[in-house]
Amino acid sequence: MGYDGDSTAVECRQLTKVFQRLLESRAKAVYALREVSLTVHRGQIVGLIGPNGAGKSTLLNLIAGLILPSEGALTVCGHPARSIAARRGLGYMPEHPVFPGLYTARAILRYHGALLGYTAAVIARQTDRSIDQLQMQEFIDRPASDFSQGMKQRLALAVALLNNPRLLLLDEPSNGLDPVGIIQLRDLLKRLRDSGAAVVISSHRLGELEKLTSDYIFMHRGRIVSFADKISAGQAGKLHVELVSDGRQVAEKLSPPDRVLEVSATELIIGINDPDEVPDIVSRLVQGGARIRSVLLQGEDIEQVFLRLCKEGA
Amino acid sequence: MRAYELMKETFFRRTYIWMVHVIWLVLYGVFWWLFLPEAPEFGRFLFIWAGFFLPLALSAGIFGDDIASGRICVIVTRPFWTGELYIYRLLGLSVQAAVHLLLAGAVVLILHAVMRKGRVDDLGVWLLATWLLFNTCAALSTSLSIVVGRAFNSLLLLVVIVTGYFLVGLLSMYLRDQASTSALASFIRYPWPPFELLYKFAAGEWGQYAPTVGKYSVNKSIACVVHSLMLMLVYSIIGIVLLGRRQFSRVRD
Amino acid sequence: MRDKINARSMTAVAGLLLEAWALYVVGASPHRWRPSLIVEDETAAHILYDAMIRALHDARRLSYTSACSNPDDRTSTYRIWLKKPGSFHVEQTNDASTKSTTLLDDGNGLWVHWVGDRPTLLIDTEKSHADARSDVYVKKASLAAGGSIRNEAAMLGTALVRLILDPSIFYGSVNPFAPSIDGIRSRGTNPVRGEVCDVIEVSFMRARRTWYIWLSRQDHLPRRFKEIVRGADTRVTVEEWSNVTVNAEIPPKLLTWSPPEGWRPWDPPRLEDSLLQSGQEAPDFTLRSARRGKLSLSDYHGRVVWLYLWDTGSPQCRAEIPGFQQLCREYGDKGPVFLGFNCSDDKRIARVFLRENGVTFPSVLDSSEAATRLIHTGYGNKAGILPLNYIMDPQGRVVDGWFGQEQDPDRVLAALKKAGLELAQ
Numbered sequence: 001m002g003y004d005g006d007s008t009a010v011e012c013r014q015l016t017k018v019f020q021r022l023l024e025s026r027a028k029a030v031y032a033l034r035e036v037s038l039t040v041h042r043g044q045i046v047g048l049i050g051p052n053g054a055g056k057s058t059l060l061n062l063i064a065g066l067i068l069p070s071e072g073a074l075t076v077c078g079h080p081a082r083s084i085a086a087r088r089g090l091g092y093m094p095e096h097p098v099f100p101g102l103y104t105a106r107a108i109l110r111y112h113g114a115l116l117g118y119t120a121a122v123i124a125r126q127t128d129r130s131i132d133q134l135q136m137q138e139f140i141d142r143p144a145s146d147f148s149q150g151m152k153q154r155l156a157l158a159v160a161l162l163n164n165p166r167l168l169l170l171d172e173p174s175n176g177l178d179p180v181g182i183i184q185l186r187d188l189l190k191r192l193r194d195s196g197a198a199v200v201i202s203s204h205r206l207g208e209l210e211k212l213t214s215d216y217i218f219m220h221r222g223r224i225v226s227f228a229d230k231i232s233a234g235q236a237g238k239l240h241v242e243l244v245s246d247g248r249q250v251a252e253k254l255s256p257p258d259r260v261l262e263v264s265a266t267e268l269i270i271g272i273n274d275p276d277e278v279p280d281i282v283s284r285l286v287q288g289g290a291r292i293r294s295v296l297l298q299g300e301d302i303e304q305v306f307l308r309l310c311k312e313g314a
Numbered sequence: 315m316r317a318y319e320l321m322k323e324t325f326f327r328r329t330y331i332w333m334v335h336v337i338w339l340v341l342y343g344v345f346w347w348l349f350l351p352e353a354p355e356f357g358r359f360l361f362i363w364a365g366f367f368l369p370l371a372l373s374a375g376i377f378g379d380d381i382a383s384g385r386i387c388v389i390v391t392r393p394f395w396t397g398e399l400y401i402y403r404l405l406g407l408s409v410q411a412a413v414h415l416l417l418a419g420a421v422v423l424i425l426h427a428v429m430r431k432g433r434v435d436d437l438g439v440w441l442l443a444t445w446l447l448f449n450t451c452a453a454l455s456t457s458l459s460i461v462v463g464r465a466f467n468s469l470l471l472l473v474v475i476v477t478g479y480f481l482v483g484l485l486s487m488y489l490r491d492q493a494s495t496s497a498l499a500s501f502i503r504y505p506w507p508p509f510e511l512l513y514k515f516a517a518g519e520w521g522q523y524a525p526t527v528g529k530y531s532v533n534k535s536i537a538c539v540v541h542s543l544m545l546m547l548v549y550s551i552i553g554i555v556l557l558g559r560r561q562f563s564r565v566r567d
Numbered sequence: 568m569r570d571k572i573n574a575r576s577m578t579a580v581a582g583l584l585l586e587a588w589a590l591y592v593v594g595a596s597p598h599r600w601r602p603s604l605i606v607e608d609e610t611a612a613h614i615l616y617d618a619m620i621r622a623l624h625d626a627r628r629l630s631y632t633s634a635c636s637n638p639d640d641r642t643s644t645y646r647i648w649l650k651k652p653g654s655f656h657v658e659q660t661n662d663a664s665t666k667s668t669t670l671l672d673d674g675n676g677l678w679v680h681w682v683g684d685r686p687t688l689l690i691d692t693e694k695s696h697a698d699a700r701s702d703v704y705v706k707k708a709s710l711a712a713g714g715s716i717r718n719e720a721a722m723l724g725t726a727l728v729r730l731i732l733d734p735s736i737f738y739g740s741v742n743p744f745a746p747s748i749d750g751i752r753s754r755g756t757n758p759v760r761g762e763v764c765d766v767i768e769v770s771f772m773r774a775r776r777t778w779y780i781w782l783s784r785q786d787h788l789p790r791r792f793k794e795i796v797r798g799a800d801t802r803v804t805v806e807e808w809s810n811v812t813v814n815a816e817i818p819p820k821l822l823t824w825s826p827p828e829g830w831r832p833w834d835p836p837r838l839e840d841s842l843l844q845s846g847q848e849a850p851d852f853t854l855r856s857a858r859r860g861k862l863s864l865s866d867y868h869g870r871v872v873w874l875y876l877w878d879t880g881s882p883q884c885r886a887e888i889p890g891f892q893q894l895c896r897e898y899g900d901k902g903p904v905f906l907g908f909n910c911s912d913d914k915r916i917a918r919v920f921l922r923e924n925g926v927t928f929p930s931v932l933d934s935s936e937a938a939t940r941l942i943h944t945g946y947g948n949k950a951g952i953l954p955l956n957y958i959m960d961p962q963g964r965v966v967d968g969w970f971g972q973e974q975d976p977d978r979v980l981a982a983l984k985k986a987g988l989e990l991a992q
Contacts, residue, residue, distance in 0.1 A: 058563070064391050067561040087393040098383040102326045114319035115392040123315075159388060488936075504590060511593055537592035544586040 008078070009167040009198030010040040010063055015072035017058050017222075032058040034222040035072070040198050042166070045189055047209045048202040050219035056202040057095075057171065059219070063200065064092045064169050077166055091165030095172040097156035101145035105136060105155050108144065112159045130158035133188060149176030157185070168192060170201045174208045186212050238298045239278060241268040244291035272297075316394065317402045324376065324406030334371045335414055338363065342418055346425050356422050357440030357516055364415060365447030366509070370472055372407055373455040375465035377557070382464050387562050397554040404449075404456055404550060411448040415441045436516070443516035446542040450507045453546045457553030460560060478502055479509075508542045515539070604774035604797075608750035612767045615782055616751050622787040622813075623737050627651050629788075631811040635728040637804050643726035649737045653711025654822045657734070659724045668724040670716065671824045672709050678824050679705040679723045686725045689950050690836050703833035704826050713740060722950065723835065731778070731792040731806045744771045747882045757781060759790040760809070775880045775916070786813055798880060798911045799934030841947040842955075842968040845985075849874070849959050850945040857907070857914075857921055857932040864906075869961050871903040871986040875971075876942060876955040878911045879920045883971060884954045888924055895928045903958070903988055907931065910938040911951075958982040 015036040020029035033055045040046050048056040061067045062074060065082035079085040099108050106127060113123030131140055134154045139147060147155070153176045160168060168189075174182050189199050189212055203209045209216075218225045243250060243266055251260045251268055262269035268290075270281060275297065282295060325331050345359060380386040390396055419441055426434050451471070458467035482502050485495040503510055515538040623629070629649045636642040641661070648656040653674045660667040666686050671678045684701045705723060710716060717733035720726060736742060754766040764781035771777070774797065781791040792806040826832075843849060849864060856862035864872070875891060877884035888907075895905050907930030909917050917932050931938065942948050947968075948955050954971030958979075967982035969975075983990055 061387075061563045064387070066387050066390065067563045084393045084395065087391055090391055090393075092388055092391040094384055094387050096384060097388070098385040100323070100327050100385075102329060111319045111323070112388075112392070114315040115389065115394060117316060117394065120315065156388075163393075533592050537589040540585055541589040541593060544582065544589065547582065 007042045008039055009042055009044070009076070010038070010200065011073075011075045012036055012038050012059075012062075013073040015059075015062065015074055016070050017055075017062060017067065018070040031222050033062070033069075036219075036222070036224055038217060038224060040167075040200060042196045042198050043193050044215060045193050045199040045201070045213040047213045047216045048200060048219060049204075049206060049209065049216055050225075053221065054219040055222040056219055058222075060169055060171055060200065060202050063167075064090065088163070089166035091160035091163060091168045093153075093156045093160040093168075093170045093173060095175065097152050097159075099144035099147070099152065099155065101143060103144050104142060105140045105144065105147075105151075105158075108155060109158060109162065112162055116163050126162050130161065133161070134158050135184070150178065150181060153177055154181070157188075161188075166197050168197060168199045170199065170203075172203050172205070173201060174203065174205055174212075182208055182211060189213075239268075239270040239272050239281060240294075240296040240298055241270065241282075241285060241290070242266060242293040242296075243268060244293050250285060250288055250290040316398065317405070320399060320402035321406030321409060324372070324403050325410060327376075327379070331372060331410075334368070335410070335417075338368060338371075338414070339417055339421060343421050343425065346422070347429075356434070357436060357443075358513075360415070360418055360422075360440060361444050361447065361513060361516065364411070364418060365444040365512075366451055366475075366507075368411065368414065369407065369448050369452035369455055370468035372410060373452050373459060374468040375459060376403060376407075376456050376467075377459040378462060378464045378467055381460070381560075381562065384562075390562060396557050400456065400550065400554045400557050404453055404553075407452045407456070408445075408449050411445055411452070415445055415448075440516045442539075443512040446539060447507065447509065447512050450542050450546045450549065453549035453553065454507060457549050457556060460553055460556045475507065478506065504541075505545070505548075508538070508545060511538045512542055602774075604770060604777065606750040606752045606768055606770040606774070606777075609752040612751040612753040615753070615765055615767050615787070616769065616780070618787040619780065619782055619789065620736065624739060626737065626813050628814050628817055629737055629812070630815065630817060631788075631808045633730060634807045634809070635726070635730060635804060636807075637728050637802070641727040643728040645720070645726070645730060647734055648817045648821050649734055650817050650822060651738065653709060653738060655710075655716060655734065656817075656821045657716060657720060659720055659726050661725060661727050666725050668720070668726075669824075670720055670723065671822065672711065673823050674709055674711055676709050677705075677707040677714075677719065678826075679707070679719070680824075680826070680830075681725075685833075688723060688725070688835070690722055690838060690841070692836060692841070695836050699831075699833040702827075702830045704830055705835055706832050710735065711738070715740070722838070728804060731794045731804055732789065743882060744776060747772045747885070749773060754779065759783075759807075762790060764790050772880060772882065772885065783811070786811070788813070796880060797913065797916075798878065799913055838950055838952065839969065841949050843947055843957065843965040844968075845966055847965045849957065849963055849965050850941060851963070852931070852938075852941055852945075854931045854933040854935070854938050854941075857909075857918055857930040862929055862931055864963065867904045867906065868963050871961060871983060871988045872906050872957075872959040872963075873903040873983075874906050874908060874957040874959065876908045876910075876946075876948065876953055878909050878953055879916060880911070881953045885920075887954060887971065888920075888926060892924060892926050892928065898990065902990060903983060903986070904928070908942070910934050910942055958986055960986040 015033055016031070017033040018029050018031050020026065036055070036059065048059060050056050058067070062069055063076055063081060065076070065087060068082070074081040076086040077089040103111065109127045109130060110120075110123050113126060118126070127140075131137055134157060136151075136154055136158065139151050139155075144152075144155075153173065157170075157173065160170070173185060177185060189201075192199060199213075201209065201212060238261065246265055248263050248265070251263045259270050259272070260268060261271045268285075272278065272281065278295070278297060282292065285292060341363065342360065346356065375382075377386070380389065389399065419437060422437060423434060455467050455471050458471060462470055479502065482495075482499055485498060515535055627650070629647075631647055633645040633647060634642055635645070643659065643661050646658045653672060655670070655672050657670040658667055659670070667682045668686075669678075669680055669682075680703075685696070685699060685703055687696050707719075708714075710719065714735065715733055716735045717730045721729050733740070733742065749770040749772070751767055751769045754768050757764055757766050759781050763784055765784060767780050767782065769778040769780065776797070777795045779791075779793040780789050782788070783790050788808070788811055789806075790808050790811070792804075792808075794804045794806075796802045796804075851864045853861050853863040864874075873891075875887075877888060879885060891905050891907075894902060905928035907921075907926075907928065909930060909932050911934060912920075912932070914932055914934070917930075921930065942955075943951070946955070946957070952970050955968070956971055956979075957968045958966045960966050966986045967978065969978065980990060
């Protein structure tokens with residue numbers, strides 16, 4: 001199972017999704033996604049973040065082929081989304097996995113293995129691998145009606161990984177997982193990434209998401225506000241410039257002036273969107289007469305970025 | 315293996331499925347033990363209970379539950395034609411019905427041997443007619459389950475069928491010669507689940523009065539079977555198309 | 568890909584053709600399926616039928632119980648004792664009802680009486696029922712000279728379901744449908760209450776009526792009849808014979824009766840009494856015509872009208888209609904307007920019959936509730952007996968009305984003359 005041709009796992013061009021009920025006017029329709037364009041490459045782990053209603057689940061569902069776009073183009077693993085070829089390399093884990101109560105975990109894996117077209121021997125092998133990888137020994141032969149949330153998450157993850165997917169879609173994967181579980185998940189995802197798979201994670205739990213990935217796609221009101229390749233959390237945010245000269249005079253000359261977040265006699269704090277801006281800002285400060293003692297780039301954490309972008313979006 | 319798992323799932327998807335079978339079989343036994351009249355009623359009773367009510371009970375929420383719970387989302391991301399999902403689940407119901415009817419036939423034969431009442435020489439054709447009716451109703455109910463939430467597909471089908479027959483009966487009584495009545499009667503006879511045709515196939519054109527004489531001719535019998543299978547196919551095709559085009563997200567995000 | 572599309576198209580077309588064939592076959596069109604129901608004669612089956620008639624004719628005494636039922640779950644039971652030359656006793660009850668009718672012919676006369684109050688009969692009016700409600704009996708001429716036990720039982724009895732086989736055949740009378748037999752064929756063997764029976768199928772009048780008869784191998788007498796009458800509706804009746812005994816002694820008290828003290832004779836109304844009388848205005852109607860569209864009686868005001876109620880199930884009607892057409896052709900505008908009225912046949916069957924007989928005179932062909940009610944109530948044919956004739960004058964008033972069993976040319980000419988038409992015979 002691999003990509004046909006190129007190394008893109010997901011490619012969206014001007015993707016739009018409108019939810020409109022029967023007999024509902026267009027004015028009342030919900031634009032869940034508006035002209036979203038993005039590319040996820042092999043070997044990437046990308047986190048989708050945004051407030052409620054941002055379009056994260058919609059985007060994930062579109063990639064998974066569960067819904068169809070209203071406009072735009074979408075390819076998954078080099079094939080049109082929803083096609084059998086696209087689904088061949090896909091693993092999907094929903095937010096609230098549900099399993100038939102009478103089935104044991106083993107039976108569920110056998111069921112999904114059968115859906116994948118595997119023989120009994122292959123299913124047995126994959127099951128054993130899942131048991132080891134996800135610590136499922138304790139509940140592998142218990143009926144699903146007895147499962148805790150954490151067990152369901154592990155099983156759902158095992159189901160998603162059954163076909164060694166080249167693109168893994170995870171919706172709130174850390175629900176119910178304890179810290180050990182989250183660490184194990186991170187290691188697992190890294191192994192996947194290293195093997196050339198792409199992973200797209202949608203989550204509200206920013207702190208936990210930080211542990212899983214460092215590339216993000218920020219979404220707000222159906223649009224992509226910011227990409228992970230433009231900002232790496234922790235690396236950008238505020239530029240602390242310690243000055244020898246009076247910071248206020250220097251700040252007045254800086255353009256645009258609202259980039260200056262704080263001014264004191266000896267320090268300027270400037271907000272930046274891109275680490276590449278740093279040399280340019282320093283250069284302008286110097287040209288403006290600033291005498292710089294030190295420069296410190298202080299990264300925003302993911303929460304700060306999230307809140308800032310939400311505020312900007314609003 | 316996929317076929318086997320999907321067919322097996324129709325029995326194990328809910329804890330109550332096996333109970334439905336047991337209750338139905340007990341119901342047959344109790345009814346026939348207590349109420350068996352002189353005229354043979356085995357076939358008629360089975361025809362309605364196993365041919366109509368049983369598929370409603372077994373197919374309740376067969377897709378609706380998965381769609382409502384979101385379980386369908388993982389299933390349809392698997393690399394196989396979604397039509398197989400429909401076909402094998404329907405086949406699973408059909409196999410369950412076949413086994414159920416064989417057991418019902420065994421119950422009848424035992425009761426007949428013990429009580430020496432009733433007639434069993436036409437039991438085979440009644441079982442066949444019942445199975446054909448089951449398949450048609452199950453296909454319709456399964457297709458409805460794709461668009462109607464949870465287990466309401468069965469309730470909807472029950473209400474629609476009862477209402478349809480009630481309307482036709484009413485119109486036939488009061489407006490027998492109107493074009494609309496005959497149009498509705500034709501609709502009830504042909505695109506509708508074939509209750510009347512399969513009943514005639516099993517009972518003979520004039521029912522209880524002749525076990526062998528007056529039975530449907532060979533041509534008509536074959537035509538009845540063909541028509542009911544075609545109906546099942548049409549309902550199934552509708553269901554497969556609906557399933558293939560359906561989008562599985564309730565979230566407008 | 569093209570191969571795949573071709574295979575799919577071919578499969579779809581094959582499926583459609585198969586379904587079209589299935590729908591054609593199961594389509595409920597009596598007209599289309601009538602020819603296949605017309606039975607061709609088989610010698611062996613005819614021999615069985617003749618053996619039944621002979622067994623009935625040869626027996627000196629016969630008794631049996633006949634239970635007649637129909638799909639509406641109605642059952643009427645007849646206990647029948649027959650003794651030649653002309654005595655019989657028939658007791659008739661319905662289901663669990665306590666009402667029963669006894670018809671007894673002792674060779675001198677036919678006595679009819681009822682248990683308890685006399686029930687309302689088909690021929691009753693409100694007055695006739697009120698006037699003769701209890702302690703009454705009917706005395707008529709014996710049926711030994713010819714008559715129908717079946718018809719008497721239907722007119723004077725309370726039965727919900729009529730006998731299929733007229734017990735009068737025992738005395739040598741001919742089944743009225745016998746001249747119209749298309750053919751008789753064998754339908755194998757089938758047991759009835761443990762007794763092995765040969766089953767024969769008899770169709771009459773081009774399968775307008777079909778009998779299935781289960782004949783016992785012991786005595787060649789029936790054990791079961793099934794009759795299917797195919798008109799606008801299909802009516803099915805089953806008659807089960809049980810307790811069949813041939814030539815056994817019948818207790819004399821069963822074949823004699825005299826009215827108890829205080830009982831009075833009752834003269835039942837004649838069927839003709841319920842018909843429209845001379846001078847009465849014939850109810851107008853607008854009903855579906857055999858020629859498409861509708862037809863009204865008032866369209867023919869200004870001319871003498873001969874209204875003829877018929878259906879293809881009456882051998883007499885089938886025989887008379889060509890005669891009417893002949894008269895119509897001969898007299899043209901100088902004669903009466905012949906107006907047929909059929910409310911009990913399948914439309915297509917009736918149209919085929921009219922076409923085959925070259926009928927050009929107009930005919931109502933309408934089996935709606937309204938048409939049936941008009942004939943039963945408006946035109947007084949409570950018992951649905953056919954044929955029924957009415958002659959009406961140019962003002963739409965009835966001149967004469969009679970049942971067609973006895974076509975009296977003098978009566979016809981007199982009625983036409985009274986209506987204003989002088990015709991040469």
